[in-house]
Amino acid sequence: MLDTQISITVRLVYLARLRDAFGCAGESLVLQSAAPTVAEVLSTLRARSGAFREELAPQRAVRIAVNHELATPPTALRDGDEVALLPPVTGG
Amino acid sequence: MSVRVQTSDFDAAVEIAALRQGDARVGAVASFIGTVRDVNDAAQVATMTLEHYPGMTEKAIEDIIAQARRRWNVIESAVVHRVGRLKPTDQIVLVIVASSHRGDAFAACEFIMDYLKTRAPFWKKESTPEGGRWVEARSSDDLAAERWRRAD
Numbered sequence: 001m002l003d004t005q006i007s008i009t010v011r012l013v014y015l016a017r018l019r020d021a022f023g024c025a026g027e028s029l030v031l032q033s034a035a036p037t038v039a040e041v042l043s044t045l046r047a048r049s050g051a052f053r054e055e056l057a058p059q060r061a062v063r064i065a066v067n068h069e070l071a072t073p074p075t076a077l078r079d080g081d082e083v084a085l086l087p088p089v090t091g092g
Numbered sequence: 093m094s095v096r097v098q099t100s101d102f103d104a105a106v107e108i109a110a111l112r113q114g115d116a117r118v119g120a121v122a123s124f125i126g127t128v129r130d131v132n133d134a135a136q137v138a139t140m141t142l143e144h145y146p147g148m149t150e151k152a153i154e155d156i157i158a159q160a161r162r163r164w165n166v167i168e169s170a171v172v173h174r175v176g177r178l179k180p181t182d183q184i185v186l187v188i189v190a191s192s193h194r195g196d197a198f199a200a201c202e203f204i205m206d207y208l209k210t211r212a213p214f215w216k217k218e219s220t221p222e223g224g225r226w227v228e229a230r231s232s233d234d235l236a237a238e239r240w241r242r243a244d
Contacts, residue, residue: 013145015145015213015215016217017217061229065145065213068145068151069148069151086145087215087226088229089210089212089214089215089229090216090227090228090229091213091215091216092173092185092205092209092212092214092233
């Protein structure tokens with residue numbers, strides 16, 4: 001039996017040096033999956049090569065936030081979620 | 093609890109007076125001010141631009157304060173963090189903690205500041221004669237935050 005594929009749209013936000021590296025502040029991304037997660041956003045972006053593949057390589061320290069809460073690759077996503085990519089912070 | 097992210101400057105004395113409001117339970121007020129230095133990694137810093145993630149940054153600071161409240165006696169607290177373009181000697185951040193006693197006030201103030209350096213979504217970009225450069229996170233900040241870790 002096949003899993004039902006659903007299509008959701010998430011809003012990506014790129015902060016600080018990632019915005020400079022990617023050349024844009026964010027974008028909409030459509031995910032097709034039975035159970036879309038943060039991991040799929042990352043693998044989709046890494047597959048683009050160039051700055052995306054470099055900055056989001058597994059060993060790079062990038063944090064993910066979903067709707068303003070820190071998240072991890074297994075975090076489930078729903079239609080309309082905001083997914084932000086955060087470089088290491090330097091406030092204070 | 094008061095958390096503000098703003099471009100305008102702040103006056104610590106005004107903020108402290110507002111925080112205390114003549115509350116007689118308060119026996120100790122500890123505060124910290126972070127300011128812009130003129131040298132980072134030997135490059136002369138001309139100006140610095142601070143960026144945040146509206147919505148998440150305020151929430152993260154509130155969460156840090158909530159953690160401080162669970163561990164120490166905090167009667168009232170406030171954080172003001174500036175964003176936008178700043179130059180050397182400008183004030184960046186203010187942390188105030190009012191407690192019954194000084195041990196809690198000092199500890200909570202330092203804890204909030206250490207966690208703010210490592211967990212609050214802010215990013216600094218320096219402009220130097222050589223061009224713009226995003227500041228790298230410091231391992232010493234992570235070590236400072238790490239020492240507050242408990243077994244629980």
